[in-house]
Amino acid sequence: MPITAKYLFVVSMDVDPDKEALFNEVYDKEHVPNLLKVPGVQAVSRVEGEPFAVSIGGEVRRVQHDGPRYSALYEIDRPEVLVSREWAKAVEVGRWPTHVRPFTRNRRHALYRLR
Numbered sequence: 001m002p003i004t005a006k007y008l009f010v011v012s013m014d015v016d017p018d019k020e021a022l023f024n025e026v027y028d029k030e031h032v033p034n035l036l037k038v039p040g041v042q043a044v045s046r047v048e049g050e051p052f053a054v055s056i057g058g059e060v061r062r063v064q065h066d067g068p069r070y071s072a073l074y075e076i077d078r079p080e081v082l083v084s085r086e087w088a089k090a091v092e093v094g095r096w097p098t099h100v101r102p103f104t105r106n107r108r109h110a111l112y113r114l115r
Contacts, residue, residue, distance in 0.1 A: 005042040005075035008112040009082060012068035019103040022095075027072070030094035035074065038090050040081035045073045068106045079111060 015023040032044045049065035081087055091097070 003043075003075055003114060005077055006114055007076045007079060007081075008114060009074040009076050010071055010108075010110045010112065011074070012071040012106075012108040012110075013104045014068050014106045015070065015100075016103040016105075019100065023070075023100050023103070026095050026100050027070075031091075031096045031100075032072070034090040034093050034096075035087070038081060038084065038086045040077040040084070041087075042075040042077065044075070047071050047073065068108060082111075 027046065032046070035041055036044060047070075049067065049069050049071070051062065051064050053060050053062050055061075076082070
C-alpha cells in the first residue's frame, strides 16, 4: 500500500536479547495501537533488518545489515505530531516506558518528508 501521509518518522533500535519476546509483544499489542490513536498518525509498520544480496553494475554484492535490528515507520501528517500532547501521552502508556524502553539501545530517530 502506498504511503499517503506527508512525512515518515522512522524509529530504530536494538533490544536486549532476553527481552526480545516482550519487546515484540508490547510493541505490536500496546505501543503501536496507542500511537495510532494520536491525531495525525496515519499508519505504522514494523520492520526487522536482515542481510541481503543486490546486483549493482552487473556485480552481485552481499550486504550485512548495519545498524539497529528493529525499525518502526510512522506515517504522519506533519512534524508537529511528534511533540503533541497526545503523542507525549501515548508513548508513556502501558508497559513500554517501564518494561521495554530501559532494555533498548542504539536508538535512532529520523524524519523524512515525502516527495
